[in-house]
Amino acid sequence: MLCLPKYNALVCVFSGSANLFAEGNLYAYVSSCFSKQSTSVSMTETKTLYAALNGLSLRHREMPVPSMLPMPFKWLCERLNRATFSFSQNSLGLFPMVLQTVHNNYSEGVSSVSFSQKSEDCLELSIKEGAELNTLEFYNQGFAKSELKLKDEAHEVAVSARYGVSQEGETLLRxxxxxxxxPSCRILTFSFKGDKLTLCFDEQPALTQALTLLLELTGLSRSELLRNLMPRIKQNKLHDKLRGLAAVSCVGERRH
Structure with missing residues (x-):
């Protein structure tokens, strides 16, 4: 979502293609569209545009917040500073599955994560994902900006954190x-218990919402889609790939 006060416009992007970021970022692309706008817009086009705008609706979804007891950020830093965890083979990654699918750019899976304290109010997370090593900072409060890369595709991100202790006594970080x-948000939940880390992946908009949008665009019903896909899903190679993509968590061990 882009806010362009200069043009009195709010631009919402719900999908894209592999060529969307080929010649620059989204802001540059949208700005170029406004700068090249035609001065000869017909009355019919104007009415069509207003009809489409009047048909738009907005639904606000609250981000899921884990149930946990509060803990000082200092304790979290003491627990995680200089800690590194390794994971076995998986298909999970930092990029939301919606973006991976739209851009045909898939993660090779997270192999390790490590933490380091940058200041009393800041922790840094490093995630090894295939050949990429991405780092994210997050603060006690507020947002931290970073850039994530996946196979030469870069995205600016803002990161916020929630942390505490679960009722089972596990240290939680989301x-x-x-x-x-x-419009995508990747949600990572870290559950620490002893030397084990369970890392869960979620996203908003959720994959089910993205699938609903896809079905609306194609005019297919859910049953028609499944009927067309089932013969291919039964193929072993595709079946194994889908099982890997459907995974939402992985368990890592702390290195000593």
């Missing part, structure tokens, strides 16, 4: 990673 040039 990061909300907002991809600023898209």
């Amino acid at each position: 990061l909300y990673i907002y991809f600023l040039e898209t």
Whole structure:
């Protein structure tokens, strides 16, 4: 979502293509569209535009917040500073699945994560994902800006954190990673218990919402889509790939 006060416009982007970021970022692309706008817009085009705008609706969804007891940020830093966790083979990544699918750019899976304290109010998270090593800072409060890369595709993000202790006594950390040039937010939940880390992946808009939008665009019903896909899903190679993509969590061990 982009806010352009100069043009009195709010631009919402719900999908894209592999060529969307080929020649610059989304802001530059949208700005160029406004700068090249035609001065000869017909009355019919204007009425069509207003009819489409009047048909838009807005639904606000609250981000999920884990149930946990509060804890000082200092304790979180003491627990995580200089800690590194390794993971076995998986298909999970920092980029939301919606973006991976739209851009045909898939993660090779997270192999390790590590934490380091940058200041009394800031922790840094490093995530090894295939050949990429991405770093994210997050603060005690507020947002921190970073850039994430996946196979030469870069996105600016803003990160906020929630943390505490679960009722079972586990240290919980949840990061909300907002991809600023898209409507997507990747949600990472870290659950620490002893030397084990369970890392769960979620996103907003959720995949079910994205699928609903896709069906609306194609005019297919859910049953028609499944009927067309089932013969292909039964193929072993595709079946294994889908099982990997459907995974939402992985468990890592702390290195000593």
